[in-house]
Amino acid sequence: MVPKAVIGSNPGSSWFEKESESRDIERKSDALNFWGLSEVVAGAQSATTISGKLGAALGDAATKHLPTVSIQEAEANGDTTNGAEGERHDGITKPEKPAPKLATNLEAIQIAREHFNEFDANGDGFVTQRELAKHVEDPKHTGVTAQAIAAFYGTHSKMDLSDDEDSIFGGSAGVSRADLDKVEEVIKKKQSKGAENTLGAEYLDSLDANKDRRLQSAEIQKALDNHRLPEQEKELFEYFIKNEDKENPVKISDVLHYFSSKKLGDKEDAMLSKMNFLMRHVWENQHNERVLFAKGKENEGVGLHGIQQGIMGDCYLLASVAAVAEMTPETIKRMVVDNRDGTYTVTFPGDKDEPQTVTAPTETELGLYNGSTENGMWGSVIEKAYGQWCQKSIGRRTPLNWTGGLTTAEGADGGGWHLNRVLRLLTGEDADQDWNAFTFNSTTRRKLLEHVTGEDKVPVVAWQKWFRKFGVTSVANHVYSVLDFNPEGKDGGTVTLYNPWGHKESITFKQFTKRFTAFAYRDR
Numbered sequence: 001m002v003p004k005a006v007i008g009s010n011p012g013s014s015w016f017e018k019e020s021e022s023r024d025i026e027r028k029s030d031a032l033n034f035w036g037l038s039e040v041v042a043g044a045q046s047a048t049t050i051s052g053k054l055g056a057a058l059g060d061a062a063t064k065h066l067p068t069v070s071i072q073e074a075e076a077n078g079d080t081t082n083g084a085e086g087e088r089h090d091g092i093t094k095p096e097k098p099a100p101k102l103a104t105n106l107e108a109i110q111i112a113r114e115h116f117n118e119f120d121a122n123g124d125g126f127v128t129q130r131e132l133a134k135h136v137e138d139p140k141h142t143g144v145t146a147q148a149i150a151a152f153y154g155t156h157s158k159m160d161l162s163d164d165e166d167s168i169f170g171g172s173a174g175v176s177r178a179d180l181d182k183v184e185e186v187i188k189k190k191q192s193k194g195a196e197n198t199l200g201a202e203y204l205d206s207l208d209a210n211k212d213r214r215l216q217s218a219e220i221q222k223a224l225d226n227h228r229l230p231e232q233e234k235e236l237f238e239y240f241i242k243n244e245d246k247e248n249p250v251k252i253s254d255v256l257h258y259f260s261s262k263k264l265g266d267k268e269d270a271m272l273s274k275m276n277f278l279m280r281h282v283w284e285n286q287h288n289e290r291v292l293f294a295k296g297k298e299n300e301g302v303g304l305h306g307i308q309q310g311i312m313g314d315c316y317l318l319a320s321v322a323a324v325a326e327m328t329p330e331t332i333k334r335m336v337v338d339n340r341d342g343t344y345t346v347t348f349p350g351d352k353d354e355p356q357t358v359t360a361p362t363e364t365e366l367g368l369y370n371g372s373t374e375n376g377m378w379g380s381v382i383e384k385a386y387g388q389w390c391q392k393s394i395g396r397r398t399p400l401n402w403t404g405g406l407t408t409a410e411g412a413d414g415g416g417w418h419l420n421r422v423l424r425l426l427t428g429e430d431a432d433q434d435w436n437a438f439t440f441n442s443t444t445r446r447k448l449l450e451h452v453t454g455e456d457k458v459p460v461v462a463w464q465k466w467f468r469k470f471g472v473t474s475v476a477n478h479v480y481s482v483l484d485f486n487p488e489g490k491d492g493g494t495v496t497l498y499n500p501w502g503h504k505e506s507i508t509f510k511q512f513t514k515r516f517t518a519f520a521y522r523d524r
Contacts, residue, residue: 100286103144105187105275111148112180126174129156133406139362143286146363147279154278154311154368158271159183186268198229199265201276204252213284214249217241232264232472239473243505248305253280254502262472274311281310282367287374290360292338294376301375302329304481308372308502312409313400314383315479316416316463318370318500321382323459323481324426326498331427336378346385349428354392356385358408369409372502386425387411419461419479419520427459433520441513445492448485448509451521457484462497462512462519470515475499482519485509 103111119127119135132153135141141149152159152175159175161182195203207219223229223237236258240250253276259265260274294301307322309315325332337345339357347355361380366373370383390396391404391411401414416422423431436444451458460482470476481498492509499505507515 100283101144102283103147103279105151105191105272105279106184107144108148108151108275108279109180109184109187111145112152112175113177115145116177116180124173126176128174129153130406131174132156136364136368136407137359137362138364139360142363146286147282147367149364150278150282150367151275153364155271155274158267158274161186183271187272190268190272196228197269198223198226198233199259199269199273201252201256201280204255208252213253213280214251215240215255216249217244220250230264232262235472236262239505240503243503245504248502250503251280251284253277253284256280257501258472261475264472278311278367281308281371282363285366285371285373286363290373290377292336292344292377292381293333294374297375299329300333302332302378303375304483304498304504305502306372306375306379307370307498307500308379309500310367310369310371312369312413313415314369314386314412315475315500316419316461317383317386317412317422318379319461319479319481319498320419320422320426320459321379322498322500323461323483324423325379326481326483327457327459328427332378332382335426336381344381344385346382348386348389348425350425351389352428354389356388358384358388361409365407365409383412384409387413389425415477416479419463419518423459423461423520423522427522430523431520432523433518435518436513436516441492444513444519445487445509447519447521448482448495449487450524452482452485453487456524458522458524460519460521462516464515465517473505474515475501480505 116127117123119132121131132149135149136153156175159179162176162178190197190200191202193200195206197203204215207215207222209219210216217240220237220241224234224241229237236255240255256273256277260270260277263270264273302325304322304326306325307318309318321332331349335346335349337347339345342360343357344360345355345357358381361369361371361377361384365371365384366377366380370380372379387405387407387409388411390401391408394402394404397404397411398414398417401411404411405413418433420431420433423429434444434447448460451460462480462482464470464474464476464478464480466477479500481500482495483498483504484496485493486496487493487509490508491511494506495509495512497505497507
């Protein structure tokens with residue numbers, strides 16, 4: 001959102017994840033695949049198979065998961081590709097990874113208890129968000145551990161439920177073990193209602209008939225047919241059907257994002273919705289291969305759907321990145337380089353003298369911040385690089401984020417006042433910003449026609465007004481990408497928007513002029 005209070009510096013949590021036997025086998029198998037492959041290929045003079053080589057080292061328990069690939073087949077398929085059945089290196093197919101596990105809220109609390117001492121760095125009995133921040137960026141945390149870290153880091157301010165000691169400044173001292181006990185009580189109370197609690201993840205899961213983690217229109221209609229739904233929830237489901245995007249059907253995590261951000265239900269519902277959103281956001285990304293660009297997809301995944309905002313207030317950045325990616329995808333591809341060592345270098349066209357090199361986003365970061373890895377990690381890498389760029393100079397940050405945040409990506413937090421500045425940085429071209437209060441509607445109409453119609457479109461973003469209520473589906477003080485304008489029809493025509501939360505939306509031109517306070521565009 002624009003601007004928004006910066007993610008603070010209070011509580012966090014901790015936990016424990018046991019690796020399954022199959023994951024252990026796979027990890028050993030992968031290791032042999034990488035360091036033993038050259039020896040196998042160099043020394044093979046017959047049709048000895050890779051699975052046979054691994055079988056000698058690991059036994060049948062490992063090789064039963066591997067396809068039999070001969071050395072001749074491996075050499076014949078020299079290039080590295082990635083297929084649905086598993087990752088291929090020099091023609092050798094690795095075993096398909098097991099589906100990631102989604103932790104329950106109660107399991108996350110137990111993980112927190114198990115790892116409490118690890119996260120409580122100063123041993124004072126409280127875990128602050130600052131103590132937890134370094135674990136957000138630590139790649140060792142994976143699976144349900146990463147899910148739980150994201151959930152507790154993102155809901156820290158809601159978890160101080162017990163009566164333990166406050167800090168010397170009057171705020172929360174952090175999350176204590178007593179706080180975790182109280183959160184567990186809340187979880188059990190809400191879960192006792194099961195699917196009757198329509199704001200709960202269990203209810204949304206019950207709508208997902210084909211278990212694809214998304215809600216198709218027919219599945220959403222089941223919710224609308226349920227007369228127990230509160231009015232705000234009905235409005236939200238109707239919005240998803242009206243703005244159905246067949247390329248990107250609504251995810252269950254998307255619904256939870258709205259539930260938590262719009263604070264549907266009581267405070268406890270909002271807290272659990274946010275926990276569930278963050279855990280599922282991590283989990284959904286854990287299903288996908290973590291590559292910079294998505295090979296085999298249109299424009300290698302560079303487009304709108306590579307952007308899906310997390311809980312950080314950087315919609316001004318992500319809406320701009322989405323607009324650039326949709327209108328000029330080659331700009332994004334030239335901007336980001338994979339260094340092949342676990343780092344990426346981003347050279348912003350508007351500041352070529354200061355390239356930013358960042359580490360690959362962790363599983364936790366992909367849940368807390370931008371995360372849409374089915375379309376590649378390019379959006380998340382750019383977000384992290386921009387955060388680092390902002391942290392290098394206080395003049396690049398907003399007044400609501402003068403400290404620069406606790407993690408690298410959080411340098412981008414706090415909202416953006418000058419949308420045109422971001423477009424200049426991302427494109428290297430001049431950009432202007434018009435304030436609707438000082439712009440005739442006829443001028444706004446003309447500029448939309450010039451910039452987002454026809455084949456020669458340019459990136460345009462619009463900032464929705466502050467402190468206005470537009471219903472549960474529209475986000476005040478929020479920046480959208482402007483994708484298209486059809487001047488024909490009722491109320492001045494139709495404007496197509498992209499919410500960086502991950503959805504398209506169509507509104508009339510009249511609504512556009514009322515809802516938005518400013519819009520910025522790259523000059524031609």
